[in-house]
Amino acid sequence: MGHLVTLATCSLNQWALDFEGNCERIIESIRKAKAAGATLRVGPELEITGYGCLDAFLEGDTYLHSWEMFARIIDHPDCQDIVVDVGMPVRHRDCKWNCRVIFYNRKIILIRPKMWLANDGNYREMRHFTPWQRPREVEDYYLEQIVGKITGQYKVPFGDALISTRDTCLGLETCEELFTPNGPHIPYGLAGVEIFSNSSGSHHELRKLDTRINLITQATKLSGGIYLYANQQGCDGDRLYYDGCAMIVVNGNIVAQGSQFSLNDVEVVTATVDIEEVRTYRSSASRGMQASMQSPYVRLDLDTRLSRRDEDADPGYAPSETLKPRYHVPEEEIALGPACWLWDYLRRSGAAGYFIPLSGGIDSCATSIIVHSMCREVVKAVQEGNEQVIKDVRRLCAEPADSTWLPTTSQEVCNRIFHTSYMGTQNSSKETRDRAKVLAAEIGAYHTDFNFDTVITAMMNVFTIVTNFQPKFKVHGGTRAENQALQNIQARLRMVLSYLFASLLPTVRQRPGGGGLLVLGSSNVDECLRGYLTKYDASSADLNPIGSISKVDLKKFIAWARDSFDLPILDDFLTATPTAELEPITATYVQSDEADMGVTYAELSVFGYLRKVAKLGPWSMYERLLHMWGNEYSPREIYEKTRHFFYNYSINRHKMTVLTPSYHAEQYSPEDNRHDLRQFLYPSFSWAYKKMEDSVQYWESKGWTTGKAQKKSVKAD
Known part of the structure; x- marks a missing residue:
């Protein structure tokens, strides 16, 4: 029957600095893994503290409380007779x-530090941690007394080592190490x-799951192996949503995959695999030649078996079947x-x-539909x-x-926790007011x-009394200022x-509880990038679910x-012209967002x-756009568009310093607090x-003067 082993990985909804709650969820995941017959349980990165502690990782209390929670876990009766892999700062x-x-049965086998740290985009691990720069080396770690008196150990191995059981060998990667060109899984x-x-703290971005799955399947397709991927799932207390999707892959094939979006606090994913399939898969001569040249690692012996013994053989105990990867389309990702x-x-x-101020436009509509989706997921979880x-x-x-109350429809939940308001002026239209009312x-x-x-x-009267000046809209002969x-006074009010x-x-x-409501913003990523919003207006809120979409x-x-x-009301939002409705509507003029921008x-x-992901400045962007847009625009038009963009981007950059915390979903988000660090006073380019x-x-x-001219007809010297 080969060497069959049941393995468990998990997605946990951890919360930064929620030590006791995180500990309880870890123990529950171990309990579920054992109930499924697993002999190895892998958990998310930094699961004891939560991944998003940021500068709390600089505080001694964080490390003290981590060991206190670890002591509770390693000594818990439900955490025995299973090999457990826990993430924590040390x-x-x-x-x-x-x-x-x-650890295994109240004994620590290895403390394995992360070797390659995530330090770009949303991540600042180098600010808080040191990378382990000595591959294949191990030294002694002198154990905290609170744990040592439980394990009976004075010191334990610390470093880059492998763990050998009686029947197989285990190696550990942590999140970013999978994404590096020469990840540890290769040697x-x-x-x-x-x-x-792989213990991970990987956040959600639109279309990112495909990259993650490709990396894991490719890693095991090249060299063979059984790969257990664990991840956090949920809001850790910051802008990121960690999107779970724990999985188990064998020789490039997925045999178990968890949910990507879920309201579950603990989700354990298990599969039964045959270690012999790995050994057979690795039978090529070229792999053997490379393996013979690989420098050896320190192997730490663990006197147990992960696979079932022959005397425990069960005819119904068989390897898990291969699954097709499950993906959500981007529209579902935005919804969930x-x-x-x-x-x-x-x-x-x-x-x-x-x-939320529900304007009747597509952005506040999208934010409201996301809340509606939230209520749907809540009712679904209640029914489950x-x-x-x-x-x-x-x-x-x-x-x-x-x-004993329980909701039966999403509308019941929505009515009690979601509040919308149409704040109209003389510049508002009946169409936007009606759309907002029907959608709500x-x-x-x-x-x-x-x-x-x-x-x-009343506000403008104060200004006029003080200055003896009556400002006018441009359609009435006023200046741009x-x-x-x-417009801004309306937005800020x-x-x-x-x-x-x-x-x-x-x-x-x-309503019960006495708390207030959290205000939702609804500026999309493109408006933030362009600066097409008023500082401290309705874009200033507590949270912005679409700020990076x-x-x-x-x-x-x-x-x-x-x-x-x-x-069906959403059809009206799709066909409406995007407008701020901050200027008077006349027979010949209706304000339009794209015209304004x-x-x-x-x-x-x-x-x-091109600015963020491709890392292009004004000149390089112009050159790239000549190739991308050259059949549509002339070089002069491309130059003018590029210059127009960078001018408005730079003069509005200061708005990003007070940007409402936004759900992170797009790689080119201009969010200034962590993701995209740039000055906010720019010189001219x-x-x-x-x-x-x-x-x-x-x-x-050379004759390239029209937008529709084909580049190939223009000859360069």
Whole structure:
């Protein structure tokens, strides 16, 4: 029957610095793994502390409490007779390390520090940890007394080593190490490792899961092996949503895959695999030649078997079957990722619900549909008997006297925790007001509708009395500065009114708990990139679920939600012209977002990708766009668009310093707090612009002057 072994990995909804809660979830996952017959359990990266502790990793308390929780885990009766791999921070030689601690029956086998740290984009591990730079080396770690008195150990191995059981060999990777060109799994496999584990703290980005699965399947397809991937799942207390999807892969084939988006706090994924399949897979001569040259690793002996003994053979005990990878389309990712993030944030924050100024435009519509999706997921989890969700939804939604209440529809949940408001002015249209009202009714939100022109008039009267100056909109003959000021006062007053309503609506409705509402923003990533928002306006909020999602993706999401959620009103949002409705509507003029910006949303997505992901400055971007857009625009048009983008990007960069914390979903997010660190006072890109102007003159001298000209017809010297 070969060497059959049942292995377990998991996704845990950990919360940064929630030591006791994290510990309970770890123990529950071990309990579930044992119940499934597993002999090895792998958990997420830094699962004892939660991944997102950031500068709390610089504090001694974090390390003390980690060992206190580890002592509770290793001594727990449910954590015996199974090999356990736990992620936690460790201080050693006065350095801080991101570690995996492997134990079995109250004995620590190895503390394995992370070798390659994630230190770009959303990650700053080099700020908090030291990488282990000595492959294949091990030294002594002198154990904390609180753990040593349980294990009876004074010192334990610390470093890069393998663990040999009686029947196989185990090697460990941690998150980023899988993504490096020469990951540890390569020499590990050549050194005889048959089971690889990876503890990860990997966040969700649109379309990112495909990359992760490709890396894992390719790693084991090349060298053979059994790969256990564990990940955190949920909101850790920050902008990121960790999207789970724990999986087990054998020789390039997925045999178990967990959920990517879930409200479960503990999800354990198990599979039964045959170690002999790895040995057979590795029979090629070329692999043997490379393996013979691999430098040896320290092997730590663990006197147990992971596979079943022959005398325990069961005819019904067989390897798990191969599965096709499960992916969500991007529209589903937008529906589920931010929704799960919002639910975690709400249930842990103590707030009574959410509030949003619902303008009748597509952005606030998309944010509201994400909340609707959240409510749908909550009802689904209730119907599946999820005890934690049932407890949370009763606390948030039920009347104090009704301890048995449970929702049967998403609208029931939505009505109790989601509040929308149409804040109109004389510049608002009947169409946007009606769209907002119908959408709120269909998803079940508690909706208010009012005009606040009297507030605007009162503010402007103060200015006029002080200055003896009456500003006018541009359609009435005003200057650009006057026009902008009159728009901004409307936008900023909406922010003030939003927080007023968010503070008092639960009191007005006599909702339980006494907490206020969290205000949701609805500026998409392209508007943030372009700076097409007013500082401290309705974009200033507590959270922004769509702040890292492009307008192009949001439109696709709304079209998907129209059909998947049966919301025909969304058609009206899709066909409406995007407008801020901050200027008067006349017979010849209706304000348009794209006209105001001087660039389309589709073009902004391209600029954003080239700026951040492709890492191109103005000159390099112009050169790239000559190839990308040369059949559509002339060199001069491309130059003008590039210059227009960088001018507006740079003068509005200061707005990103106060940007509402946004759900992270897109690689080109301009979010300033951590993801995209740049100055907010820019000089003119004068040298780059001169180079572009010279290039334009050159191409025009060669006859490339029209947008539709084919580049191949223009000959360069």
